[in-house]
Each structure stands twice: as C-alpha cells, then as structure tokens.
Amino acid sequence: MKMSDLAKLAGVSKSTVSRALAGSERVTKETRDRIQQLAKEHNYRMNMRARNFRLQNILTIGVLLPSNGQAEWLATDPFILEMLGSVADALEARGGHELLLAKHSNNNPSWIGEFAETRSVDGIIVIGQSLYHDELNKVADISSAMVVWGAQLPDQRYVTVGTDNYQGCKLATEHLLKQGRKRFVFLGDTRFPETQLRYQGFQSALSEAGLTVHAELIAYSETASDAALNYVSELLDQQPGFDALVASSDLLAFSAIKAIHDGGLSVPEDIAVVGYDDITLSEYSNPTLTSITQNRRAGGQALVDTLFDLLENKSVQSQFIPTELVVRESTLGS
Structure with missing residues (x-):
C-alpha cells in the first residue's frame, strides 16, 4: 500500500497522512488516531528512511560486528576499533549522524536479518562477512541500504568494500x-x-x-x-x-x-x-x-559514502581499497 492509497481510504490528503503518521499536532487527535489505525489495519509502514533522508534529519546507522558464534571474540580487536573510528569520523563529517553498534555471539546467522527488520536504523554497515555470506544475501534482498566490509564473492547480492x-x-x-x-x-x-x-x-x-x-x-x-x-x-x-x-x-x-x-x-x-x-x-x-x-581511514570513508549513495538510490558497485x-x-x- 502506498501513502496515496491510505489517503484515499481516510478521505484526506497525502500531506495529512504524512503528518498524522509522524504524530504532528497540526492534525487533530481524532484524525491522527483514525489514520494510524487504518495504517495498522492495512499493514502500512511509512518509509522513514526516505523521509529522514529527504528532510535531512539525523540518520541512525547500524554497525554490525559478526563474531562467528565465538563468545570469546572481543570487539576490542585493534583493526575493528580503527575501522569503527573511521566510520564514526565519516558519519560526523556528514552532519553528525548516529552510530548504533551491535555485536552478537550467537552462531545463528539469522540475527543479521532480524536486526535489519526489527531495529529502527536507516542503513547498515557490516564489518566482516564472517560465516554469514548466505544470510547477507538474504538481507540484501529485503534491504538495499546495507554495505559490507569484506571480500568480493562471485554470487554476492550485497555491496562490499574491502581490499584485494x-x-x-x-x-x-x-x-x-x-x-x-x-x-x-x-x-x-x-x-x-x-x-x-x-x-x-x-x-x-x-x-x-x-x-x-x-x-x-x-x-x-x-x-x-x-x-x-x-x-x-x-x-x-x-x-x-x-x-x-x-x-x-x-x-x-x-x-x-x-x-x-x-x-x-x-x-x-x-x-x-x-x-x-x-x-x-x-x-x-x-x-x-x-x-x-x-x-582503515579510506575504508571507513568508502563504507559510509557507499551507504549514502544507496540511501539516495544511486547505482553503486563493490570496490577495492588499494593495498601495499x-x-x-x-x-x-x-
């Protein structure tokens, strides 16, 4: 269902639907409640990612650290910390967007998909494919706003940034x-x-x-x-x-x-x-x-730049950062 469809059902304009779903007090409480109830009944979900980007709001970017089901694996790995710092710097340079860090020690790879579906984030950066290549392909099928630091693989459907x-x-x-x-x-x-x-x-x-x-x-x-x-x-x-x-x-x-x-x-x-x-x-x-x-500095910058290109619906390709x-x-x- 599109917003225009919901507007027709409610007998109001699209702008009124948008304001009502955002909780704006410019719409009466009675109308807000009615539109929100219709949205719930028809399983309508507002595309907050596109709305936030269009309005230049602060975005929340989820950064995931796969740990291969190893409880002893620490997020204090120096490479991970240096990459995280570069990602944070790149987000700050774009206007102070927020970073939500998530680490998971469960061996079940579905946690990545569950994060993408249940967390209120505008985009996802995954640092390392680990053993989750198949799950990352599944997530890419439902969420285009994801970029992964890792290797380029022949059958991947997600975008990667990494070295050769x-x-x-x-x-x-x-x-x-x-x-x-x-x-x-x-x-x-x-x-x-x-x-x-x-x-x-x-x-x-x-x-x-x-x-x-x-x-x-x-x-x-x-x-x-x-x-x-x-x-x-x-x-x-x-x-x-x-x-x-x-x-x-x-x-x-x-x-x-x-x-x-x-x-x-x-x-x-x-x-x-x-x-x-x-x-x-x-x-x-x-x-x-x-x-x-x-x-890591170039890598973090490339991860963020690529993710924001995806948020703008631009065509992007996986890329290599030069090694020496x-x-x-x-x-x-x-």
Missing part, C-alpha cells in the same frame, strides 16, 4: 620469496572468505616460484591469540625447519612471533613473519611487523 585479499597475500609471500625463504607456513582460518582469498594468493605465489604448499604447514588457526600461539608452538615441535610464516592478520602474526621466541628462535633470522592489516601496533611491536596495509606491503624488521631485521 588475494593480491595482498600474494604480494606478502613474494616478498618473503625474494628474501630467499623456502619453507612456508600459512596461519589463518580459511573458512572465512577474506582468509580463503589470502590463502589462495599465498598458494599462487609459491606455485609460481615452483615450491610446494605442504598441508602439514597450514595452521588453520581461529582468530583467538591463544589458539594461534598454541598452533605455532606445536608446529615448531612437529615440523621444525620452516623459515617463513604468512599470517592472515597482524594479531595472529604477533602470536606467532611470541611462539617463535618462546621456542628459542629469532625473527627474522630464523623465521621471517608477515602479517595482514598493518594495524598501528605493527609499528611498535618487537620486532616491528612487516604487513599488508588495509587503509609495508616492510619492517620482522622480514628484514633491525
């Missing part, structure tokens, strides 16, 4: 190959779309160099730092002799470096380590960490 994960990790691996490294470990959970693409870039670089990817040297670690520490410690005991490690995040790389040091080895003399994200802490770790940068290798001590030494 495949090329980024290939670049990191090629850097280690140029250092003369021969026996490689990959550290990351390849169930996740972004990590899977990074692993494919890792594989491609080794294949082009004529090296074999050894299954026993793939550590399928989750994001938790303690798990990564244990994985690498066990790997050092069971498969000694590797001289390069590519981690799918900087936090995993930090855990790997600690495990290597705890095992009596040195970085990069014995094992060179590359991370992914280039979080601020990478500049201050010991040794400082070589990493693939994901420009930042070389530090963990691969070159001090």
Whole structure:
C-alpha cells in the first residue's frame, strides 16, 4: 500500500497522512488516531528512511560486528576499533549522524536479518562477512541500504568494500620469496572468505616460484591469540625447519612471533613473519611487523559514502581499497 492509497481510504490528503503518521499536532487527535489505525489495519509502514533522508534529519546507522558464534571474540580487536573510528569520523563529517553498534555471539546467522527488520536504523554497515555470506544475501534482498566490509564473492547480492585479499597475500609471500625463504607456513582460518582469498594468493605465489604448499604447514588457526600461539608452538615441535610464516592478520602474526621466541628462535633470522592489516601496533611491536596495509581511514570513508549513495538510490558497485606491503624488521631485521 502506498501513502496515496491510505489517503484515499481516510478521505484526506497525502500531506495529512504524512503528518498524522509522524504524530504532528497540526492534525487533530481524532484524525491522527483514525489514520494510524487504518495504517495498522492495512499493514502500512511509512518509509522513514526516505523521509529522514529527504528532510535531512539525523540518520541512525547500524554497525554490525559478526563474531562467528565465538563468545570469546572481543570487539576490542585493534583493526575493528580503527575501522569503527573511521566510520564514526565519516558519519560526523556528514552532519553528525548516529552510530548504533551491535555485536552478537550467537552462531545463528539469522540475527543479521532480524536486526535489519526489527531495529529502527536507516542503513547498515557490516564489518566482516564472517560465516554469514548466505544470510547477507538474504538481507540484501529485503534491504538495499546495507554495505559490507569484506571480500568480493562471485554470487554476492550485497555491496562490499574491502581490499584485494588475494593480491595482498600474494604480494606478502613474494616478498618473503625474494628474501630467499623456502619453507612456508600459512596461519589463518580459511573458512572465512577474506582468509580463503589470502590463502589462495599465498598458494599462487609459491606455485609460481615452483615450491610446494605442504598441508602439514597450514595452521588453520581461529582468530583467538591463544589458539594461534598454541598452533605455532606445536608446529615448531612437529615440523621444525620452516623459515617463513604468512599470517592472515597482524594479531595472529604477533602470536606467532611470541611462539617463535618462546621456542628459542629469532625473527627474522630464523623465521621471517608477515602479517595482514598493518594495524598501528605493527609499528611498535618487537620486532616491528612487516604487513599488508588495509587503509582503515579510506575504508571507513568508502563504507559510509557507499551507504549514502544507496540511501539516495544511486547505482553503486563493490570496490577495492588499494593495498601495499609495508616492510619492517620482522622480514628484514633491525
């Protein structure tokens, strides 16, 4: 039902319907109540998103942090915090729009759709696809005002902003190959779309160099730092002799470096380590960490700009934020 249909039923103008549904006192209480009752009976819902945008009101943007059903996953991940800061800055620059942050540890992916349907938000930004690709496609079918930070996938129906994960990790691996490294470990959970693409870039670089990817040297670690520490410690005991490690995040790389040091080895003399994200802490770790940068400022700005283009019903495309290798001590030494 359109507003014009509701106006005909009530025998009033569209502007009167609009005011009545907004609770305006310019419409008598009797007329307001009658129109609101008709709207309820006919399941009419006012498009508040379009109305707010048209009137240049303050919008509320929901920012969702999927946690893969892991209760121990913390929203204090430095990459997440830096991305959130960039999103908040971009919203502030557009007139101080509000940010509603939501984290969920339930393994049921339907929470994203439930949030989209039940929360009074004008648009949604999801930071990370996690394991919810299918659910995100379903949400995109009912809500066009959603943009996701993550990987570009062949069958996606939602809009993404992210980095070229495949090329980024290939670049990191090629850097280690140029250092003369021969026996490689990959550290990351390849169930996740972004990590899977990074692993494919890792594989491609080794294949082009004529090296074999050894299954026993793939550590399928989750994001938790303690798990990564244990994985690498066990790997050092069971498969000694590797001289390069590519981690799918900087936090995993930090855990790997600690495990290597705890095992009596040195970085990069014995094992060179590359991370992914280039979080601020990478500049201050010991040794400082070589990493693939994901420009959070540009990413946050692109997420907000893309979402507002969707709110204006503009045609938008998924996009990549450029990546680059930042070389530090963990691969070159001090």
